[in-house]
Amino acid sequence: MMLSMLAEAWSAMGANRLRTFLTMLGMVIGVAAVVAMLAVGQGAQTMVNQTIASMGSNLFIVLSGGSASGGLRMGSGSVPTLTLLDADAIGELPGVAAVAPVQPGNSEVIYGATTWTTQVYGTSPSYLDVREWPLASGEPFTDYDMRSASRVALLGGTVSNYLFGDDDPVGKTIRIRNSPYLVIGVLARKGQSLDGRDQDDTILVPVTTAQRKLFGSQFVGTVRFMMVQASSGDVMDRVERDITELLRARHRLNVDAENDFTVRNLTTVANAAAATTKVMSLMLGAIASVSLLVGGIGIMNIMLVSVTERTREIGIRMAIGARRRDILMQFLLEAIIISVIGCCVGVALGVGGAFLAERMAQTTVAITSGSIVLAFAVAAAVGVFFGLYPARKAAYLKPIDALRYQ
Amino acid sequence: MANTVVRIEHLQKSYLTEAGEFPVLHDVNLVIEPGEFVAIMGPSGSGKSTFMNILGCLDQPTSGKYFLDGADTGRLSSDQLAGLRNRTIGFVFQGFNLLPRARLTENVALPLVYAGVARSERSARAVALLERIGLAGHVQSFPNQISGGQQQRVAIARALATRPRLLLADEPTGNLDTHTGAEIMDLFTQLNRDEGITVVLVTHDQEIAAYARRLVRFRDGIVEHDGPVVAERTEAHA
Numbered sequence: 001m002m003l004s005m006l007a008e009a010w011s012a013m014g015a016n017r018l019r020t021f022l023t024m025l026g027m028v029i030g031v032a033a034v035v036a037m038l039a040v041g042q043g044a045q046t047m048v049n050q051t052i053a054s055m056g057s058n059l060f061i062v063l064s065g066g067s068a069s070g071g072l073r074m075g076s077g078s079v080p081t082l083t084l085l086d087a088d089a090i091g092e093l094p095g096v097a098a099v100a101p102v103q104p105g106n107s108e109v110i111y112g113a114t115t116w117t118t119q120v121y122g123t124s125p126s127y128l129d130v131r132e133w134p135l136a137s138g139e140p141f142t143d144y145d146m147r148s149a150s151r152v153a154l155l156g157g158t159v160s161n162y163l164f165g166d167d168d169p170v171g172k173t174i175r176i177r178n179s180p181y182l183v184i185g186v187l188a189r190k191g192q193s194l195d196g197r198d199q200d201d202t203i204l205v206p207v208t209t210a211q212r213k214l215f216g217s218q219f220v221g222t223v224r225f226m227m228v229q230a231s232s233g234d235v236m237d238r239v240e241r242d243i244t245e246l247l248r249a250r251h252r253l254n255v256d257a258e259n260d261f262t263v264r265n266l267t268t269v270a271n272a273a274a275a276t277t278k279v280m281s282l283m284l285g286a287i288a289s290v291s292l293l294v295g296g297i298g299i300m301n302i303m304l305v306s307v308t309e310r311t312r313e314i315g316i317r318m319a320i321g322a323r324r325r326d327i328l329m330q331f332l333l334e335a336i337i338i339s340v341i342g343c344c345v346g347v348a349l350g351v352g353g354a355f356l357a358e359r360m361a362q363t364t365v366a367i368t369s370g371s372i373v374l375a376f377a378v379a380a381a382v383g384v385f386f387g388l389y390p391a392r393k394a395a396y397l398k399p400i401d402a403l404r405y406q
Numbered sequence: 407m408a409n410t411v412v413r414i415e416h417l418q419k420s421y422l423t424e425a426g427e428f429p430v431l432h433d434v435n436l437v438i439e440p441g442e443f444v445a446i447m448g449p450s451g452s453g454k455s456t457f458m459n460i461l462g463c464l465d466q467p468t469s470g471k472y473f474l475d476g477a478d479t480g481r482l483s484s485d486q487l488a489g490l491r492n493r494t495i496g497f498v499f500q501g502f503n504l505l506p507r508a509r510l511t512e513n514v515a516l517p518l519v520y521a522g523v524a525r526s527e528r529s530a531r532a533v534a535l536l537e538r539i540g541l542a543g544h545v546q547s548f549p550n551q552i553s554g555g556q557q558q559r560v561a562i563a564r565a566l567a568t569r570p571r572l573l574l575a576d577e578p579t580g581n582l583d584t585h586t587g588a589e590i591m592d593l594f595t596q597l598n599r600d601e602g603i604t605v606v607l608v609t610h611d612q613e614i615a616a617y618a619r620r621l622v623r624f625r626d627g628i629v630e631h632d633g634p635v636v637a638e639r640t641e642a643h644a
Contacts, residue, residue, distance in 0.1 A: 004519050015507055316503045319464055320564065321492020321520040323485045399491075400465040403503075 009334040012306070023302045024342040027382075030292030031346025031375050032353060037288040038371040039354035041281025043364040048277045052270040054190040054199065056131040058097075058236060059266040060228040062090070062243060080222035081260045084207065086250055087124075087226050093242050095235035100127035101207050101223040105215040109203065110175040111163040118159050120176065120203045122210020122223075128187075130229045138170040138185025141206050149208040153181040157189040157200035177214060181205065194273055233267065240265060289378075295342070296382035303335050303390035314394050315402030328395040335387020336380060343379030347372055409476040411572050411604045412438035412461065417470035419456055430456045432627045434470070440571070443598045444606045445615035445635065448624030455576060457624065458608050462497050462574050463487045475571060492520050496565030496603075500577035502557040504549040510536060510560050511545050517567045535563040539593065555586035562593060566603075573597065575607035579614055591617045 013020040064082040087101040103122035108115055121127070125140050141152050153174065160169050169183045190199040205214065207223060230239045240263055247261050307314070314327055351372075354365040414436040420429040431453045438444055448454040459465040460472060463479060472479045475494050479487065491497070504513045514532040523531070536545055539559040541552070549557055558578060565573055575594065579587030595617055598605045609615055616635060623631035 004525065011507055312503075313505060316505065317516070317520075318488065319462065319491060319497050319499075319503070320517040321488055321568070323488040323520070325485075326488075326520055398465070399463075400459050403464065403499075 005330060005333055006337075008330060009337055012310075012334060013337065016306075019302060020338065023298050024338050024345070026295035026298035027292075027339050027342025027379065028295075028346040028349060030288070030295035031343045031379055032349035033288035033291045034285065034378070035347055035350025035367070035371060035375050036353040036357065037284035038281070038374075039350070039365040039367045040357060040363065041277075041284040042366040042368060042371065043358075045274070045277045045281050046366045047364050048194075048273055051192060051194050052274060053132075055193065055266065055270060056133075056227075056229060057267070058230040058233050059130065060230070060236075060240060060243065061225055061264045061266055062228060062247070063225045063262040063264070064222065065260065065262070080224065081251065082223050082226060082247075083221045084223065085221065086247060087223070089246060089250060090226070090228055090243055093239065093246060095231050095239045095242070097229045097231040098126040098129045099226055099228050100124050100130045101226040102127070103207050103210045103215065103223045104225075105210065107176050107214070109159065109163065111169075111172065114163050116159060116162045118156075118201050118203055120205060120210065120214065122205050122207040122214065124207055127204065127227065130227045131190075133190065134188045135185045136188045137168060138183070140185060141204075145206045146208050149206060149212050151179060151181045151209060151213065152184045152206065154185045154187055154204040155183055156187050156202040156204075158198055159201060159203055160186045176203070176205075179213065194270065236265060236267060292378060292382060296339070296386040299335055299338055299383065300386035300390060302338075303331060303387055304393070306334070307331060307390045307394040310394075311397065311402050311405040314397055315399055315405065318397075318399035319403060324395040327397075328391045331391035331394050332384065332387045335391065336383040339379045339383030339387075340376075343376055346379070347375055350375070409440075410437060410473070411440050411442075411475060412436065412606075413471075413473040415471040415473075417457075417460070417467045417472060419453070419460065419465075419468050430627055431460075431467075434627075434629055436622065436629065436632070438604060438606065440604055441598070441602045442604055442606075442620055443595070443618045444604075444620045444622060445618035446606065446608045446622045446624065447610060447612075447615055448630075449610075452624040453627040454608050454624045458574060458576050458606075461572075461606060462495055463491050464497075488520070492517055493568050494570050494572060496562075496568070496570040496573045498558070498561050498565050498573065498575040498578045500580040502549070502554070502561045502581070504557055504560060504564070506549055508548075509545070510541065510547050510549070510552075513549065513560060514563045514567055517564060521568050531567060532563075535566060536560070539563050553586075555582055555589060558582060558586075558590055559593065562590070562597075566597070571604060573603050573605045575605070577608055577610070579609070579611070584613075587611075587614065 062082065064080050082101070084101055087099045090096060091099040100123050105120050106117060107120050108117050124146060125142060128140055135154070136157070140154065141150070145152050153176070155169055163169065163174065164172070169186060172183050173180045174183060175181070187200065193199050211221065228239070228243065230236050243263050244259065248259065251260055253260065317327060351367055354367055357363065358365045414434055417431060417434040418429070419431040420427045434457065446454050446457065456465065460467055463474070466480070474490060477490070479490070482490070505516070508516070511529055511532040514535050515528040518528040518531060533545055536542060539562065541556060541559060544552055544556070549560070573594070579590055582590065591614060594605050594607065597603045607618065615621055618635050621631065621633060621635045622629055
C-alpha cells in the first residue's frame with residue numbers, strides 16, 4: 001500500500017518536472033541557509049566557549065588600588081595594597097576553592113643564543129588550579145619552592161617553542177634577568193584569551209622568587225593582583241561580598257573610606273561574551289529560517305495548484321473506493337517527498353557552503369549532527385504543515401463535486 | 407437468500423441554489439433484487455443522473471432512506487461509504503474516467519489498492535480481467551493509446567476488480583458508436599447472465615435499454631413507469 005502510494009506520488013511529481021524542481025529549489029535554499037548559518041554561528045560559539053573555558057571557571061580577580069574614578073587617583077593595580085597574607089586570609093573564606101596571588105612583570109629570557117621577551121608571573125602553585133591549567137610535562141613548583149624562593153620556572157608553550165624548539169626544556173636552565181632558573185615543567189597550550197592575547201606566551205615562577213629576587217616589590221610581600229576561584233557559580237555573589245568585607249577589615253578602612261582594591265567577577269565578562277555570540281548565532285538561524293518558511297509556502301502553493309488540477313482524478317479515486325485518508329496521504333506524501341529530498345540536497349549544499357565559508361573567511365564552523373537532525377525535522381515538519389492544508393482540501397471534497405469538476 | 411441489493415424509500419433530493427431550494431427528486435421508491443438488469447430512462451433534467459449518483463454513494467439524498475445490500479447508507483461514515491463504493495459497487499462512467507498517467511493494469515488494479523489487496527495478487531487479477539475483456543495485448547498501454555470502446559472495456563474491468571454485487575453504468579455507450587456500444591452492452595448482458603451481477607444503467611437510447619429486463623422511467627423527479635422491458639418494446643412497436 002505504502003509502496004504503491006510512493007510510486008504514485010513519484011509519478012505525479014515526474015509529470016511536472018520543472019514545477020517539482022522549482023518547488024524543491026525553494027526548500028533546498030532554505031535548508032542550505034539554515035545549515036550554513038547554524039554552522040557559522042555555532043563555530044563562533046564554540047570558539048568563544050573554548051576561550052572562556054581556557055580562562056578557568058567561577059573566577060574573581062582582585063586588584064590592588066581603588067577603582068579609577070577621581071582626578072589624581074591611581075588606577076587599579078598601581079598601588080600595592082594586597083599582600084600574600086591577604087591571599088591566605090581569602091583562602092580561608094567559605095566558598096573559596098583556591099587563591100593565587102600574582103606579581104607580574106616583563107623580562108628578557110635567554111637560553112643559549114636565543115633571547116625572548118615575555119611576561120613573567122610570580123605566583124603560587126594554586127595558580128594552575130585556578131586557571132585549570134595542566135602541565136604538558138614536568139612538575140609544578142611546590143610550597144617548599146615558595147618558602148625558599150627557589151629559582152625554578154614553568155614555561156608556557158610559546159616560550160618553550162621559541163627557546164627550545166622541539167626539545168624538552170625540563171631540566172634545562174634558562175636565564176631571567178641574568179639569574180639562572182631551572183625549568184621544571186611546561187604548561188599545556190591554552191590558545192588565545194578573550195582579548196586576543198597569546199596565553200601561552202608566559203613564564204611562571206614562585207611569587208616569593210618574583211618579589212625578592214626578580215622584580216622586587218614596593219612594599220615587602222605585596223602583589224599586584226590575585227585570582228580567586230569560587231567553589232561553584234551559585235556562591236559567586238556571596239564570595240564577592242565576603243572578600244570585600246574581609247579586605248576592608250584587614251586594611252582597616254573606615255566606614256566612609258573607599259576600597260583600596262577592586263574585585264572583578266570575570267565570569268560576568270565571559271557570560272556577556274558567550275551571550276553575545278549566542279544571540280548572533282540565533283539571529284543567523286532566525287534569518288535563515290525565514291527562507292525555509294518561504295520554501296514551505298512555495299510547497300503549499302504548488303500543492304494547492306496540484307489539488308485543483310487533479311480534482312477530477314480525486315473524484316475518480318473516490319468513486320472507486322479511496323477513503324479520505326487515502327487521498328490525504330497521497331498529497332501529503334508528495335509534499336513530504338518534495339521537502340525531504342529538498343532537505344537532503346539542502347544539507348549537502350549547506351555543509352559545502354559552510355566549509356567554503358571556513359576557507360574564504362577564515363572562521364571556524366561547527367557542523368553538529370544536531371543541526372542536521374534539526375534541519376531534517378524542520379523540513380519534514382514544513383512538508384507536513386504546508387502539505388496538510390492542500391491535502392485536507394483534497395480529501396474533504398465531495399466525491400460528486402470532484403467528479404463533476406471540469 | 408442474499409440481501410435485496412437496493413431498497414429506496416421516500417427518497418428526495420434538492421439542490422440549494424441562489425434562487426432557493428431546487429428539488430430534483432421527489433419521493434422515489436424502488437427495490438432492486440439480486441440479478442436484475444435495470445435500465446433507467448428519462449428526458450434530460452428528469453433526475454435520473456442524480457438518482458444514479460445517489461445509488462453509487464457519490465452523493466447523498468436530502469431525505470429518505472437508501473439501503474444498499476441491507477446497510478442504511480444514511481448512517482454510514484465517509485470511510486464506510488468509501489468501502490461500499492470500493493467493494494459493493496462498480497461504477498462505469500460515460501467518459502470512461504481512466505487515470506491518463508497510469509497503465510491499463512494499474513488502472514484496473516486501483517480499486518484493489520484501496521481494498522488493501524497485496525501487490526502480486528493485484529496485478530494477477532488485473533491481467534486476468536484485461537484478458538477476459540479481450541485486451542490481453544495492451545496490458546502495458548496507457549489509456550490514450552487505445553480506442554474509446556477499449557477504454558470503456560478497461561473501465562468495466564476496473565469496476566469488476568473487487569467483484570462487486572452491483573454494477574452501475576451512467577450512459578456507458580454515450581461516447582461510443584453504435585457498433586462498439588452494442589459490444590459493450592453484450593459485455594454487460596454476459597456479466598448479468600453468467601455471473602449474476604446486478605446491473606443498473608442509465609441511458610436515453612431505446613436500443614440500449616432493450617438489453618435490460620426491467621425499465622424504470624423518470625420524469626420530473628418521480629418514477630413515472632416501472633416494468634419489464636418487453637412491454638415497453640411492444641408499446642414502442644404498436
